[in-house]
Amino acid sequence: MGTRSIKEVAELARVSVGTVSNVLNRPEIVSPATRERVFQAIRELGFVRNEVARHLRVGRSRTVGLVVLDVSNPFFADVAQGAEGPADEHDTMVVLCNSGADPVRERRHLDQLEQQRVLGILITPVDAASPRLTELAARGTPVVLVDSAASGAQCSVAVDDRLGGRIAGEHLIERGHRRIAFIGGPPSIKQVADRHAGVMSAVEAAGDGVELVACAMPTLSFDTGRRAGERLAAMPPGERPTAAFCANDVVALGFLQAMAARGLRVPADMAIVGYDDIEFAAAAAVPLSSVRQPRELLGRTAIELLLEEVTESERHRHRQVIFQPDLVVRASSEPRRGG
Amino acid sequence: MGTRSIKEVAELARVSVGTVSNVLNRPEIVSPATRERVFQAIRELGFVRNEVARHLRVGRSRTVGLVVLDVSNPFFADVAQGAEGPADEHDTMVVLCNSGADPVRERRHLDQLEQQRVLGILITPVDAASPRLTELAARGTPVVLVDSAASGAQCSVAVDDRLGGRIAGEHLIERGHRRIAFIGGPPSIKQVADRHAGVMSAVEAAGDGVELVACAMPTLSFDTGRRAGERLAAMPPGERPTAAFCANDVVALGFLQAMAARGLRVPADMAIVGYDDIEFAAAAAVPLSSVRQPRELLGRTAIELLLEEVTESERHRHRQVIFQPDLVVRASSEPRRGG
DNA sequence: AGATTGTTTTGAATCGTCTCAAAGACCGGC
DNA sequence: GCCGGTCTTTGAGACGATTCAAAACAATCT
CATH class of the missing domain: 3.40.50.2300 (Response regulator)
Structure with a gap:
């Protein structure tokens, strides 16, 4: 193997290993002549410092x-x-x-x-x-x-995230939606649970007549969004929520795609709000409303x-x-x- | 710091360090009784093997x-x-x-x-x-x-990538486009250069009447695509290419967004082919044609x-x-x- | 020349783990 | 009580870099 150690460098430069180490770490304390000799040897051998050994020593x-x-x-x-x-x-x-x-x-x-x-x-x-x-x-x-x-x-x-969920919920309620779906991932993920709780609080605050349909999915992927979208699209129009708040934008994009595939118009038949405001959100089939995070x-x-x-x-x-x-x-x- | 070494484990289990190491690496060669004693000590101390030291030794x-x-x-x-x-x-x-x-x-x-x-x-x-x-x-x-x-x-x-570029070019030419833009990144990136060469070869093979407008940008980002799109949108309709082949999908999505922003219809005013076929490509404002890679x-x-x-x-x-x-x-x- | 001070260089000890030759324990058989 | 043969366990080096007390050297002053 072509790996050289500090010792070989020391031999070639005819100094001690301590000096090579000094050249590497505190070059200013070694005399210019020696320093140059060591650098020369390093170049000649193609020496690369072994960070593993260094780390072991330095801790x-x-x-x-x-x-x-x-x-x-x-x-x-x-x-x-x-x-x-x-x-x-x-x-x-x-x-x-x-x-x-x-x-x-x-x-x-x-x-x-x-x-x-x-x-x-x-x-x-x-x-x-x-x-x-x-x-x-x-x-x-x-x-x-x-x-x-x-x-x-x-x-x-x-x-x-609770606030984010609430903002999204309030926005949809204000837009006239009365039946809102939450497309989430596993509630064990804190972000999902909080966003859910947030939108829930908005719905509760709006009083009767507004309800939240939770749709918990096993993951937070594009495909998850698509599947959730298909599930909702299959519901009879009367029962179907008119808006969906998705736990993140990737899910929202999948959801959006399912809407397009099933011929539902966004936002006319189904409004969507995503979360994260990733760059692609603005570039989607229908530019996606989203809760922005820094x-x-x-x-x-x-x-x-x-x-x-x-x-x-x-x-x-x-x-x-x-x-x-x-x-x-x-x-x-x-x-x-x-x- | 709470880090324990193999030595401490050895002391607590009243065996030698060699034995602890064996328990860790070849448990089958140490007697069940000793092994259990060592595991016990490990648990008790919350010992975590120092991979750095191991790596140094094993190389x-x-x-x-x-x-x-x-x-x-x-x-x-x-x-x-x-x-x-x-x-x-x-x-x-x-x-x-x-x-x-x-x-x-x-x-x-x-x-x-x-x-x-x-x-x-x-x-x-x-x-x-x-x-x-x-x-x-x-x-x-x-x-x-x-x-x-x-x-x-x-x-x-x-x-x-040359083939990919050519396929994209041939496809656009076959669709009747005569003036095609290539939206690329720095040509120093091999993929970009190859895709460019590929589409170029398709254009050349098509003979006169078909031309390629290269638009080299400094990076391959969403924003790059958007800026390139704006630049093309600003051209007088007669001169403007009718199709764009983008060096990757992220660029293509940005480009697509610029088209939408400037009121150009895709594909009527501007056809687009991207590259990579990322998951979002299918979900874009106008689902994106793309050269798929495995x-x-x-x-x-x-x-x-x-x-x-x-x-x-x-x-x-x-x-x-x-x-x-x-x-x-x-x-x-x-x-x-x-x- | 010797003492004093300051600058460089040295080299042994160390970090935590693995390896392997050698020592130890144990067993059955005589 | 000893022998040969398995199994287990031991412990003294590595591995490659850093540290730091001490040695070597150099320069300056009496």
Whole structure:
């Protein structure tokens, strides 16, 4: 194998290993002549520092793991992108891990990250209450919850999903809808549960005559949305809800597609509001109304909290940051024609 | 810090460190009684194996890096998902790194991955000809190019982009278009150049009367598509191409949005063909015709090649796998009404 | 020349785990 | 009580980089 060690560099440059290490880490303390000789040897051998050994000795990695529910949801791509800026500045590497909303895979990723002794973990958990998360923190791997509020024992960055759900619900009610569907994923996912609770509170506040039809699906995918859409489309027009609030935009886009396929008009026959306001929402068949979240800001803030925790380790106080969502109204929920 | 070492476990279980290591790695060779005692100690201390130290000793990591051009492009999410299956089976972890098509960031990721001595790297390079890639391989980190054909010195998995471009071009020409725009990204990206060359060859084969208007943009984003769309929309109708072939679907979706915003009808005023056939393509304002790539299969095959290379190390022969794309025709390029 | 101070360089110890030759335990048979 | 043969367990090196006390060297002043 072509990997060279610091020792070989030392031999070639005719200095001790300590000196090579110094050249690598504190070049200013070694004399220009020696330094140059070492650099020369490094170049000649194609030496690449073994970060693993370094990490073992130093005891701290320069990698943080970001575990997301679904890499293929652009929402998470944006969160990841937001995290990369501050990470770069602290020359830290962000690695993305996909749990696919599967507790088993999430577990495996967490195990692996802990075993690798990463600097810390940013995670959108499948189950925020899982003891695994607090265990991690207790054993020395700081964890920041992303898009999910923590209860005090750890840092978190979230958006008020209840509020988001309520805003969406109020908007649809105001537009004259009386029978509203909530297309959600597994209620074990906090975001889903909160958005549901939010829209529910709006419906309840509107009093009699307005009702919510919950449609819990097993996942939060495009296909899920499509299937839910087909199910609703198959209902007799009298019973069918006239509006749907989808737990996220990916689901909403699938739902929208099903409407088109079944010949239902959006928003005339079915109004739709999504969640996240991903870039594609505006570009959909019918531009999608959506509850906007500050995606990049979530990622950015999360990693800042993590780095803060790592730096101040001693006197660190966990913080729970909460952002406010807002509604972006587009064609998919324009005023209904026939009140 | 709450991290325990194998030594502490050994003390508590009153065995030697070697035995603990055996329990961890080859439990069958240690007697049931001792094994149980060790497990007990592990549980009691909350011991988590330090993968870093293990890796240093064993010399081989169980992580592979997947470096992509753009995490927020669902195409790459699907490739990543494809890679995860076989990876799991070899209990290997796939970490996703985003170069954002920026050579500097790509470089930084590669450096970091090499320093971490990962098992190997899957990469969709910004520049496939970069010497960095062969250096890596020469120094012992196997590299498999993804979605980009290698010239023999390494493994690669790709889709025939020239063919894809040609198919798209032929399709539009057959539909009666005589002035076709190619909306591309930086030609330094191999995929873009090949797709361009492909559509160009179709146009040339069609002979006089058909022409290609190349529109090279700096990036391959949604916004790029939108800007290109606006630029074309601003052209006088006589000069304006009647069809656009976009270098990927994300660009195509942006382009489509610009058409809608400027009041141009798709496909009547402007036909569109995208590339990748991401899930959202079918769900767009006007369902998008697109050149389909076997996304998951790309990822799956790439990691299989990598694992193969790692396993057979000695007698490994690099392979270049090439898949065929095919065209999925949807509304955005339906036959033109007025021939 | 010797003492003093400051600058460079050295090299042994260390991080946590794995490996493997060797030692130990145990058993049945004589 | 000893022998040969299985099973188990042991513990002393690695692995590659960092650290830091101490040694070596250089420059300046008496």
